[in-house]
Amino acid sequence: MREELEEDGVKLATEEILRAYAKLFADERIVRRFKRSGVRYIELGAGLRLVEQNPNKESRWAALARQGHRIAWVMRDGEYLARIVDDSITILRD
Numbered sequence: 001m002r003e004e005l006e007e008d009g010v011k012l013a014t015e016e017i018l019r020a021y022a023k024l025f026a027d028e029r030i031v032r033r034f035k036r037s038g039v040r041y042i043e044l045g046a047g048l049r050l051v052e053q054n055p056n057k058e059s060r061w062a063a064l065a066r067q068g069h070r071i072a073w074v075m076r077d078g079e080y081l082a083r084i085v086d087d088s089i090t091i092l093r094d
Contacts, residue, residue, distance in 0.1 A: 053071035
């Protein structure tokens with residue numbers, strides 16, 4: 001597993017992502033919600049967001065979220081950069 005996500009010169013260590021992930025699912029004070037969907041997210045800085053998987057969508061990831069798996073995505077400008085499933089990170093970009 002790669003130890004960091006690098007996107008447009010911005011580096012984010014996997015430890016930072018996992019700390020934010022823990023806060024996201026603990027519903028800590030820094031967690032925000034999208035008004036329309038109620039989906040939780042955390043601003044990571046430099047335009048990066050950690051967004052929980054919307055369980056109401058029609059995808060295999062949503063189905064897993066409905067089963068109780070904790071799934072979140074690191075995103076920037078609508079692009080998926082990393083996926084976290086039950087504390088395991090997969091970097092989606094080289």
